[in-house]
Amino acid sequence: MSTLADFRAETRDWLEENCPEEVRRPGFVPWGSRQIELDEPTRFWLDRMADRGWTVPTWPREYGGAEITRDEYAVLIDELKRINARPPLTGRGVNYIGPTLLEYGSDEQKARWLPGISRGDGGWAMGYSEPGAGSDLASLSLRAVKDGDNYLLNGRKIWTSDAMEADYIFVLARTSPDKPKHEGISLILVDMSQPGVTVRPIRLISGASPFNETLFEDAVAPVDDVVGGVDHGWTVGKRLLQFERSTHAGINTSGSQGGGSEDARMPEKLSAYVDADSRGRILDHGLRDRLIRFEQAGHAQRLTQQRVIEETQARAPGFASSAVKLSGALHHQDGHELLLEAMGTQGVGWEGETFESREINTTREWLRQKALTIAGGTKEVQLNIIAKRVLGLPD
């Protein structure tokens, strides 16, 4: 009988043979977009991992997975981290819509979509938020009207990350406007390469445009691409949000395997800016104290992730996702505040020769981290969920 030790040994040997040196360091991780060309080692790594079912290791084999157990999954992640390997594939395909299809899709939908998703064939955007529906998502108004074998979609989604390079988008749309607002919504898969879908970039203060407004003008989606049944989108869509939150939280065992966190490098990054004694102890007591607390919190976060994964029988944790997502986001933000404080004026550079490029990147990263308590549901929304669903407090 094969033991975990055997699995580890086989995994180690296989990775040694198949993981190119070039992907054993931080860098671009594909998310399936056909519009982004992959360099040779990244393509090779993705294909080898997909052939082995390790882009989505816990999925059934028929859909591109390897059906490994949760214990084996933990070993696989451990071995990937040991050699610093990048995940071969990430994104909303393997982490959000794929796991949702596994739970709510029909057999035909699973057979049609999942093998491609597991190989990174097509990148996905997420069409939930609208100008009038963010935290109050059930107020969404994108309309889907049945027209023979298709739905015609009309309306507007906003903050659609990566939509400019996505091949598909899953949307929450209103299929029955006469029903109570939570009961007339459907989750629909839409091909973005059609004239009815227009993507308009939203330019951020940094000059980058990772966000978009996505317009639907008589966009067509086959009725076969409604997931979980017409008007059941609220239930299906909420489950997808749990997969999103558990991905942010690092506890989604139904998706691709996560990479290492940059937080572990915080003491090293910080040490470039602070005075230390001959034993390497930071002289500033206040800063030293905060760094120690940050490291303790990081350790607690990792143990909590491990515990939640071990305790969860389902493919991904339910409401606990909100708690671990939130504590993780606050922890990342705390680390960046600490780093910026240690950097002093070098931490507030935007451009110019006085700042090194890594310093400018740190400032931008500090700003980017602010979004962690908005994306995937705001901090206040997570606190509401924790209060009601985890702690059982009254409404």
Ligand SMILES: Cc1cc2nc3c(=O)[nH]c(=O)nc-3n(C[C@H](O)[C@H](O)[C@H](O)COP(=O)(O)OP(=O)(O)OC[C@H]3O[C@@H](n4cnc5c(N)ncnc54)[C@H](O)[C@@H]3O)c2cc1C
């Ligand atoms: C980096 C990033 C990526 C994103 N990517 C996508 C994407 O790909 N697809 C997509 O659909 N959306 C995406 N979003 C949008 C995101 O889901 C919404 O921004 C978020 O749900 C909040 O909605 P809102 O912006 O409309 O804010 P609002 O809902 O208007 O909230 C404004 C403020 O009011 C507070 N608030 C609202 N309701 C309550 C309440 N009941 N109790 C207490 N406080 C409340 C909120 O916490 C917030 O502070 C992304 C957002 C970010 C930042």
